[in-house]
Amino acid sequence: MKKILLVLPNDTLGGAEQILKMIAQHYSDALVEVQFLKHKTNEEWITNNKFIRIKYQNTGSEYFGTLLYALNLLVKKKKYDYIFSSHVFTTGALGIFIRLGLLQKKYFIGRESTRIFERFKGFKLFLYRKMYRWGYPSLDLLICQTQQMRQDLVSHLPWIDQNLNIKIIANPIDLAPLKTVEILKTNFPFIISAGRLIYEKGFDILINAFKEILLTHPTHQLIILGEGYERKKLEFQIKKLHLEGKVILKGRVQNVYPYFKTAKVCVVSSRIEGFPNVLLQMMSQNNHVVSTKCAAEIEQIPGVLLVKTTNSKNLSNAILKSLNDNFSKNQILFQSFLQERSIENFIETIEAELQQ
Structure with missing residues (x-):
């Protein structure tokens, strides 16, 4: 049975999170682990699928939750067939964990969920730039929703085009x-x-x-x-x-x-x-x-x-x-x-x- 990991900052169902939930539900014949980096806030991820296991970090901070998750992986290293993420900081952190040997994978897939360089500035943008550099090279596939998003990314991070497999795949909907x-x-x-x-x-x-x-x-x-x-x-x-x-x-x-x-x-x-x-x-x-x-x-x-x-x-x-x-x-x-x-x-x- 395939083992699949999805990691999210929190359990709020925004657009990016809904797509990851669709992915989790699609793999009905696999063992799916959904890891949130913060504490539970709602019931929106409850499912009748016994193969989907939902886990939380008991903290209100995504950054502290990421540290706690890293400590958990130090105790027990894990291996997955597919790892999915859709948030820059989380994707970068997972990439770093893979490079350090804390996580093992067959494929690591990341999604760009927003136009980072249009939305953010200051320290947060500085941090995201670092996560791109440190973690994103671990990706086997980086998905951009649109051509415009890909162009924004490459224009601000020229190195990324030569080092990553970037593909444009339009957002799905479960009909x-x-x-x-x-x-x-x-x-x-x-x-x-x-x-x-x-x-x-x-x-x-x-x-x-x-x-x-x-x-x-x-x-x-x-x-x-x-x-x-x-x-x-x-x-x-x-x-x-x-x-x-x-x-x-x-x-x-x-x-x-x-x-x-x-x-x-x-x-x-x-x-x-x-x-x-x-x-x-x-x-x-x-x-x-x-x-x-x-x-x-x-x-x-x-x-x-x-x-x-x-x-x-x-x-x-x-x-x-x-x-x-x-x-x-x-x-x-x-x-x-x-x-x-x-x-x-x-x-x-x-x-x-x-x-x-």
């Missing part, structure tokens, strides 16, 4: 559980968006855009799913614009799909993304999808209404168009696009790349 999603019972029409409440997601722009929507659609509400450090700032903005009761910061919900299916329009308002996985989730449930051009590859998706980033007026116009027009043809376009991004195709592509 199997999405065929029986139920519609929510609500007393009002609503527009939906979802993601961590952080600056990069552009929810402040979306709230400004929604203010304009209400002029012609006064019964609508805006629901934002997710949690994050910008909650207080967004709550202040909602109060300042007198949108209490019209803009709902719902927090994290276990199942986003009924919201996406019931909404009048699904919106991605991000300033910058590696690639927004939530966009694929929205497309699986709704024909009315609006997105900013937060990642270049979004422009290749048929049927999605696109607008420039950081422009609330353009965003409100696109949402109004989606509310008022018929986009039923998008169902065929979206399903065809999503079929090509199945988790099965994703894993097959990875394994094919590793054999070359």
